[in-house]
Structures are given as C-alpha cells and as structure tokens.
Amino acid sequence: MKKYAAYPYIIWSIIFIIVPLVLVVVFSLTKYQDGLVFTLDNFKRLMKPMYGDVFIHSILLALIATIASLILGYPMAMILANIELKKRSTMVLLFVLPMWMNFLLRTYAWMSILGRNGFINVALKALGLPTFNLLYNDGAVILGMVYNFLPFMVLPIYTVLSKMDKKLIEAAKDLGANKIIVFIKIILPLSIPGVMSGITMVFMPAVSTFVIPRLLGGGQYMLIGNLVEDQFTLMNDWHFGSAVSIIMMILILISMAAMSKYDKEESGGHLW
Structure with missing residues (x-):
C-alpha cells in the first residue's frame, strides 16, 4: 500500500x-x-569577461547578504529561543508575518522608503539635512536581499536553539563558565547545523534572484538571475539561457555540498 x-x-x-x-x-x-x-558554444560563450564579471558580482553580493543575514539573524534567533514558551509562538508569528505578503510587494515597499521622495529622504529634508540617493546601487540590492531572506536564516537557527538541552548551559555555569565561554563552547557549536542550513537557504535565492536587482538596482547592472531572465524573455535565446542556468545550478550544488560536508564534520566533533 x-x-x-x-x-x-x-x-x-x-x-x-x-x-x-x-x-x-x-x-x-x-x-x-x-x-x-x-x-558547447553556449558554455564557451560564458568564458567572455563580461559574463565572468556578472558571476563574480552576483556571488559577492549574495555572500555579503548572507553574512549580514547571519550577523542580524543569530541574535534574533537567540532572542526567540529564550522567550518564555507562552509568548514564543506569537513572536515567531510576528516575525514570519511579512513573508505572507507577496515578494514583489515587499520589494516595492523598499522603493517607496529608499526613493528620492521616499520616507527617509522626506524625514531628512524635514530636519534640514541633505538627502541621499539610496536606490539603484549595491547597498539597496543587499538591503533588499537581507530583508526578504532574513527569515530563512533565523528560523533554522531558532529551531536548533529551541531544542537545545538547557542542562548543558546550566552545567557549564555551575562549573564557572561565564556567558561568553558558554556561548563559544556550548551554544555556538550546537547551533552549527542551523547556521549551515540558514547560510544555504539564504545564499541560494540571493545568488539567483532577479526581482530585487531589477527593482532596487534599477536595472543598471546585471546579476545571474537577470542574465537568465533576459535570455528567455528579451533575447529569446533559450540555449544560452539554459547554459547559464546549468552553471548557476552547479554553483548552488557545490555550495550545498560544501555546507553539508562542513555540517557533518562539525556534528562529529566534540564540544570541548
């Protein structure tokens, strides 16, 4: 059956x-x-310097967004994991709630915040301060990536931390370990599986996204996702677009394999 x-x-x-x-x-x-x-001409075409720059730029922005998400997400996951059980479900729901909104609408919202006449510049102008061009640059694209993909970093780490045996932390404190030692020796090693999952879940969509750089980057430069999109929708070159997609899938699989191997090595180690 x-x-x-x-x-x-x-x-x-x-x-x-x-x-x-x-x-x-x-x-x-x-x-x-x-x-x-x-x-093999479609793959040979990717050897041109202009396409190499696209791949390097895409990977660099995705790495920066992933690191920023980890720096912001880990403390948030710890806060969620340490909240009393009655409030925890509500806090997790409030954190995940923005994800229920359409991805495109969430990105458009940042355009109204960062735009020349957006909320930030209007507030600066009201205070008599100079305004800034906050849109159509790498910073805006990274900000959009972090905002949209941050829950993918927080939730795996939160899941691991919430299931952690608190008796280990209590035992370490009884033996004289301070908060820093407890974090370095107990919490961080045990949370590595969640960290690895979060890094993978953020890096994969960040390196392949095309909506965020299209809107927040203003289409002034091209990332891997935009390159694939243009080949299928504008250039009508499905053969080259497929070759780019294959290379992108290989990059993602390599990153997943590396993270999985590192995760297994960490899981087989000792806390002390």
Missing part, C-alpha cells in the same frame, strides 16, 4: 522536476544551425 501511495509523488517529480531539468540540459548543449545540432 505504501508503495502505491508514492506513485503520485513519483509522477509529479518526473513531470515537473526531471523533464524540465532534462529540457534545460538539452537546450544548453544544442543550438539551431540548419537544424538542432549538438555544441
């Missing part, structure tokens, strides 16, 4: 995961030249 219950999932996976992936691979390895011919 269990075997038959899995058939719908298998069929769904074949139709909506395996078949599209195979089509992307086929498109990336072919092009129309008096018919459909096998070629």
Whole structure:
C-alpha cells in the first residue's frame, strides 16, 4: 500500500522536476544551425569577461547578504529561543508575518522608503539635512536581499536553539563558565547545523534572484538571475539561457555540498 501511495509523488517529480531539468540540459548543449545540432558554444560563450564579471558580482553580493543575514539573524534567533514558551509562538508569528505578503510587494515597499521622495529622504529634508540617493546601487540590492531572506536564516537557527538541552548551559555555569565561554563552547557549536542550513537557504535565492536587482538596482547592472531572465524573455535565446542556468545550478550544488560536508564534520566533533 505504501508503495502505491508514492506513485503520485513519483509522477509529479518526473513531470515537473526531471523533464524540465532534462529540457534545460538539452537546450544548453544544442543550438539551431540548419537544424538542432549538438555544441558547447553556449558554455564557451560564458568564458567572455563580461559574463565572468556578472558571476563574480552576483556571488559577492549574495555572500555579503548572507553574512549580514547571519550577523542580524543569530541574535534574533537567540532572542526567540529564550522567550518564555507562552509568548514564543506569537513572536515567531510576528516575525514570519511579512513573508505572507507577496515578494514583489515587499520589494516595492523598499522603493517607496529608499526613493528620492521616499520616507527617509522626506524625514531628512524635514530636519534640514541633505538627502541621499539610496536606490539603484549595491547597498539597496543587499538591503533588499537581507530583508526578504532574513527569515530563512533565523528560523533554522531558532529551531536548533529551541531544542537545545538547557542542562548543558546550566552545567557549564555551575562549573564557572561565564556567558561568553558558554556561548563559544556550548551554544555556538550546537547551533552549527542551523547556521549551515540558514547560510544555504539564504545564499541560494540571493545568488539567483532577479526581482530585487531589477527593482532596487534599477536595472543598471546585471546579476545571474537577470542574465537568465533576459535570455528567455528579451533575447529569446533559450540555449544560452539554459547554459547559464546549468552553471548557476552547479554553483548552488557545490555550495550545498560544501555546507553539508562542513555540517557533518562539525556534528562529529566534540564540544570541548
């Protein structure tokens, strides 16, 4: 009975995961030249310096957004994990609530905040201070990434911290360890699985997003997601767009494999 219950999932996976992936691979390895011919030209085209700059810029912004999310998210996860149980569910709900809003609307909201006539500049002008161009730059794009993907960092860390055995912390304090030692020797090592999950869950969408750089970056520069989008929607070059998608998937898989390996190594270590 269990075997038959899995058939719908298998069929769904074949139709909506395996078949599209195979089509992307086929498109990336072919092009129309008096018919459909096998070629590696789509991947060779990616060797041009202009595309290398796109990949480097995308990875750099994604790394910065991931690090910023970790710095902001870890303390938030600790706060949520240490709140008394009755209030914890409400606080988690309030933290997740913005995610229920459409991703595009959340990004548009930041345009009204950071724009030339946005809330920040209006407030600065009212105080007699100079205004700034806060939109259409790397800072605005990173801010949009951190805002949209921060819950993906907080929730895995919070889940690990909330399940942590508090007796270990109490034992360390009884042995004379201060708060800093307790954090370094107990809390941080035990939270590594959540940290690794959070880093992966933030980095993957950050490196492939196209809406945030399109809106908050003003389309003045191109990231990997924008490159793929343009090839499919504007240039109508599905073959090159598929090649870029394959490279992007490989980068994401490499990052996931590295994080998974590091997570296993940390899990096999000792606290002290």
